[in-house]
Amino acid sequence: MSKPARTSRRSGIRGGEAASGWLFTAPMIILLGMFLVVPVLMALWVSFSDWGGRGSPFGGNVKFVGFDNYSTLLNGGGLAEQDFGTALRNNAWYVVLVVPIQTALSLLLAVLVNRQILRGRGFFRTSFYFPSVTSSVAITVLWLFLFSSTGAINKLLSFIGINGPNWFNDPSGILHNFLQLFGVTQGPAALTDGSFLGVSWWDWLAGPSVAMTAFILMAVFTTSGTFMLLFIAALQNLSGEVTEAAMMDGANGWQRFWKVTLPQLRPTLFTVLTLGLIGSWQVFDQIYTGTKGAPGKTTLTPAYLSYQSAFNNQEWGQGAAIAFILFVIIVFFTLFQRWVLRERPVSKRRMRPYLTNPASAVALAATATPASTTKSGESR
Amino acid sequence: MQRRTSRWMIGAGLTMAGALALTGCSSSFGGTTSGSTGSAAALTSDASKSLTVLIGSSGDAETKAVNAAVASWSSSSGTKATVSVASDLNQQLAQGFAAKKPADVFYLSTDALAGYASNGSLLAYGDSLANKDDFYPSLVKSFTYDGQFYCAPKDFSTLGLVINTDAWAKAGLTDADIPTTWDQLETVAKKLTTPDQVGLAIGGEYARAGAFMAQAGGNLMNEDSSKATANSAEAVAGLTEVKKLLNDGVMKYAKDVGAGWGGEAFGKQLAAMTIEGNWITGAMSSDYPSVKYTVAELPAGPAGKGTMQFTNCWGIATDSPNQAAALKLVEQLTSKDSQLAFSTAFGPMPSIKSAASDWKAANPVLVPFLNGADYAVGTPTAKGSADVVTELNSKLESLKTGDPQQILDAAQKNLEALLK
Numbered sequence: 001m002s003k004p005a006r007t008s009r010r011s012g013i014r015g016g017e018a019a020s021g022w023l024f025t026a027p028m029i030i031l032l033g034m035f036l037v038v039p040v041l042m043a044l045w046v047s048f049s050d051w052g053g054r055g056s057p058f059g060g061n062v063k064f065v066g067f068d069n070y071s072t073l074l075n076g077g078g079l080a081e082q083d084f085g086t087a088l089r090n091n092a093w094y095v096v097l098v099v100p101i102q103t104a105l106s107l108l109l110a111v112l113v114n115r116q117i118l119r120g121r122g123f124f125r126t127s128f129y130f131p132s133v134t135s136s137v138a139i140t141v142l143w144l145f146l147f148s149s150t151g152a153i154n155k156l157l158s159f160i161g162i163n164g165p166n167w168f169n170d171p172s173g174i175l176h177n178f179l180q181l182f183g184v185t186q187g188p189a190a191l192t193d194g195s196f197l198g199v200s201w202w203d204w205l206a207g208p209s210v211a212m213t214a215f216i217l218m219a220v221f222t223t224s225g226t227f228m229l230l231f232i233a234a235l236q237n238l239s240g241e242v243t244e245a246a247m248m249d250g251a252n253g254w255q256r257f258w259k260v261t262l263p264q265l266r267p268t269l270f271t272v273l274t275l276g277l278i279g280s281w282q283v284f285d286q287i288y289t290g291t292k293g294a295p296g297k298t299t300l301t302p303a304y305l306s307y308q309s310a311f312n313n314q315e316w317g318q319g320a321a322i323a324f325i326l327f328v329i330i331v332f333f334t335l336f337q338r339w340v341l342r343e344r345p346v347s348k349r350r351m352r353p354y355l356t357n358p359a360s361a362v363a364l365a366a367t368a369t370p371a372s373t374t375k376s377g378e379s380r
Numbered sequence: 381m382q383r384r385t386s387r388w389m390i391g392a393g394l395t396m397a398g399a400l401a402l403t404g405c406s407s408s409f410g411g412t413t414s415g416s417t418g419s420a421a422a423l424t425s426d427a428s429k430s431l432t433v434l435i436g437s438s439g440d441a442e443t444k445a446v447n448a449a450v451a452s453w454s455s456s457s458g459t460k461a462t463v464s465v466a467s468d469l470n471q472q473l474a475q476g477f478a479a480k481k482p483a484d485v486f487y488l489s490t491d492a493l494a495g496y497a498s499n500g501s502l503l504a505y506g507d508s509l510a511n512k513d514d515f516y517p518s519l520v521k522s523f524t525y526d527g528q529f530y531c532a533p534k535d536f537s538t539l540g541l542v543i544n545t546d547a548w549a550k551a552g553l554t555d556a557d558i559p560t561t562w563d564q565l566e567t568v569a570k571k572l573t574t575p576d577q578v579g580l581a582i583g584g585e586y587a588r589a590g591a592f593m594a595q596a597g598g599n600l601m602n603e604d605s606s607k608a609t610a611n612s613a614e615a616v617a618g619l620t621e622v623k624k625l626l627n628d629g630v631m632k633y634a635k636d637v638g639a640g641w642g643g644e645a646f647g648k649q650l651a652a653m654t655i656e657g658n659w660i661t662g663a664m665s666s667d668y669p670s671v672k673y674t675v676a677e678l679p680a681g682p683a684g685k686g687t688m689q690f691t692n693c694w695g696i697a698t699d700s701p702n703q704a705a706a707l708k709l710v711e712q713l714t715s716k717d718s719q720l721a722f723s724t725a726f727g728p729m730p731s732i733k734s735a736a737s738d739w740k741a742a743n744p745v746l747v748p749f750l751n752g753a754d755y756a757v758g759t760p761t762a763k764g765s766a767d768v769v770t771e772l773n774s775k776l777e778s779l780k781t782g783d784p785q786q787i788l789d790a791a792q793k794n795l796e797a798l799l800k
Binding site: 052053054055056078079082083149150166169171293294295296297310311312313314315 | 470471474477478480491492495496498499500501635636638698699763764766767768770771774775777778794797
C-alpha cells in the first residue's frame with residue numbers, strides 16, 4: 001500500500017514539490033529556530049542548571065541540578081519563595097481586574113464608536129486608540145506625574161472633597177483598606193495562620209495595593225484602544241440581516257446586544273481575552289521604568305522578579321525557572337478560558353419556552369444560524 | 381502516515397542541526413578558560429588588546445572627568461583605553477560576562493560584588509595593588525568577599541546631619557545646640573517642628589535608619605558579612621529610637637511629607653533637618669540654591685558615633701585579556717591626584733587616607749562627612765543580602781506601628797538563610 005504511494009510521490013510532475021517547499025520555508029524555519037526555539041530551549045536548560053552567568057551555560061562546569069531552582073521558589077521557605085508568592089499575588093490581582101475591565105470597556109467603546117448616528121466617529125476612534133500607539137515608557141512617566149501625591153489626580157479629587165492617597169508610595173491593599181472602614185484591621189486566625197508560597201492567606205486577600213491600582217488604571221487606559229479596534233473590525237463584519245431578523249421578532253436593543261450581537265462576537269472575545277490575559281501576566285516595562293517593585297514589593301511581578309533575580313542577583317537558574325512557571329500559568333489560563341468559551345448546544349432549559357410555542361421556534365432558528373457561522377469562523 | 385513521519389524527521393533534524401550549530405558557536409566562547417580566579421599571580425597581559433572601561437555615570441561632569449583621567453593614562457602608558465557609559469550597568473555587565481567578552485574595568489557596587497565574585501567573573505586583585513594600604517580599612521572590608529580583597533574602592537560617601545540654618549536660627553538655636561546625642565537630637569527636632577515643617581525627614585529605608593543602629597552599636601551583619609546580627613539588642617535599640625522619633629511627630633519619612641528623598645524634603649523646606657550623604661550638595665546647588673544649610677556629624681548613640689557609608693569599586697574582569705594593564709589603570713584612577721580631580725568634578729570623597737587633608741582643605745563645609753569615615757559601617761555584602769535589605773525596607777515603611785524586634789527577627793532569619 002505505502003510503496004506505490006511513495007513512488008508516485010517521488011516521481012512525476014509534482015516530485016520536487018516537497019523539496020522546494022522546504023527550501024522556501026527554510027529561511028523562516030532557520031530564523032525562528034535560531035532566535036526563538038533554541039533560546040527557549042537554552043533558557044529551559046538554565047532553569048535546571050546552576051549556571052552563574054559567566055560564560056556559556058553549556059560550559060563544562062555548569063551542573064544539572066534537577067528541580068532545585070523550582071523547589072526553592074515553590075517550596076524553599078526562604079525569601080525567594082516569599083518574593084515569588086508576593087509577585088504572583090500582585091499579578092493575580094492585576095489580571096483579575098485588568099482583563100474584565102479592559103474587555104468590557106473596549107467592547108463598550110467599540111459599540112459606541114460603531115454607531116452610524118455618532119458624529120465625528122473618526123475623531124473618537126483616533127483618540128481612543130491614541131494611548132495604544134504611545135510607548136509604554138512615556139505613558140508610565142506621565143502616570144508618575146499624574147498620580148504623584150501633589151499631582152493632577154489628587155488635585156481633582158480634592159475638588160470633590162476627597163483627600164487622595166499618595167498613590168505610588170502607598171503599599172496598603174485596597175481590600176484591606178475597605179475592611180478597615182468597618183474596623184477590621186487584623187484578619188481572622190484561620191487566614192493569618194495559614195500561608196501559601198510564604199504569603200499568608202490574609203495577605204493574598206489584601207487586594208492590589210494603591211500603587212498597583214494606579215498601574216491597573218493605566219493598563220486599562222492604554223490597552224482598551226487596541227482591543228476596541230478588534231471589536232470594531234468584528235462588529236463591521238456582522239451582517240445586518242440577523243439583527244434585522246431579531247428586530248422583526250420584537251427583540252429590543254438590549255436583547256439584541258446580549259442575545260444576537262455578543263454571541264456572534266465570541267471568536268473576537270476569545271482573542272481579546274487571551275491577548276489581555278497574556279499581556280497582563282507579563283507586565284514588565286511599567287514596573288521597570290516606574291516603581292521597580294516598590295512600595296513594599298506590592299508592584300513586584302513575576303516578569304520583573306525574573307529579571308531582577310537574573311541580572312541583579314546572578315540567580316540565573318531561578319530567573320529562568322520563574323519565566324517557565326509563568327509560561328505554565330499562562331497556558332493553563334488560556335486553555336481554561338477556551339474551555340469556558342467553548343461552543344455549547346442550547347440547553348434544554350433555554351430551549352423550553354421556544355418548543356411550547358411553534359411561532360418562536362422560528363426565532364430560535366434565526367438566532368441559531370449565527371452560532372454555526374461563528375463555528376466555521378473559529379476553525380481558521 | 382509514513383509521509384508525515386518523514387516530515388517530522390526532517391523537521392526534527394533541522395532543529396537538531398540548528399541547535400548543534402549554535403552550541404558549536406557557543407563552545408568557542410564557552411570552553412576552556414575557567415577557574416583562573418583568585419590569585420592575581422599570573423595576570424594576563426596581552427598588550428595588543430585595548431582596554432574598555434564601563435561606567436554608570438551620574439551625568440556629564442562624571443563622564444568627562446573619567447574620560448579625561450583614562451585618556452591621560454592612555455597617553456602615558458601607550459595602552460589604548462575607551463570609556464563607555466552604561467545605561468543599565470548591571471544588565472550590560474551581565475551580558476558581557478555571559479558572552480565572556482566583558483568590559484575590562486568597570487564600576488561595581490557593594491550589592492553586586494558577591495554575585496560576580498561567587499561565579500568567578502571578578503578578578504581578586506586587591507592584594508596586588510601598590511597603594512593597597514592607603515585605602516580606608518572599612519572600605520576594604522566592603523569589598524572583601526570570602527576573605528579576599530577583590531577590588532579597589534573608587535570613592536565613597538557617608539551620611540551626615542544636614543541642617544537648614546534659617547530654620548535653626550528662627551527656632552532660637554545656636555551652634556552650641558548642634559546635637560551630639562540622641563536626647564539632644566530629639567530636643568532640637570522638637571523645637572524645629574512647626575505646622576508646615578517637620579524637624580527631621582529621612583528616607584524610610586535601612587540606608588538611613590541603619591545609621592541609628594550603628595550609633596547603638598549594631599548592624600544587620602558583622603563587619604565582613606560572615607554572621608547575621610540583625611536582631612541583636614543593639615540593632616533593635618537603634619530601630620526603636622527611629623520609631624520613637626516617628627511617633628513623637630518630630631521626624632517623618634520623606635515620602636510622608638510628599639518628597640522622593642530626604643534631600644528633596646529638605647530643599648523644599650518641608651523639613652528643617654535631614655540625614656543624607658555628601659551627594660546632597662549637588663542637588664542643593666542645582667535645584668535649591670536659595671536654601672542655606674550646614675552639615676554636622678550625626679549625633680552619637682549609646683555606643684558612640686555611627687554612620688553609614690556607601691561605595692563603589694573598580695572591578696576587573698577575570699576574562700580580561702590584559703589584566704596587567706587594567707591593574708595599572710586602576711592604580712592610576714585611585715591615585716591621590718585622580719581622586720581629587722574626580723572630587724572637584726562631581727563630588728565624591730576620595731577613598732584613600734593620603735588625600736584626606738587636601739580634600740578637607742578644599743571642602744571645609746563638608747568635613748563632617750569625611751570625619752564619618754572613622755566610624756562608618758557598610759551595608760551587608762553577603763550574596764543575596766540586597767534582597768533582604770529590600771524586604772526590610774518594605775517593613776520599615778510601617779515602622780511607626782510595627783515592632784522593631786519583630787521586623788529585625790524576620791531580617792535575621794532571612795540573612796541566616798543566606799549564609800547556609
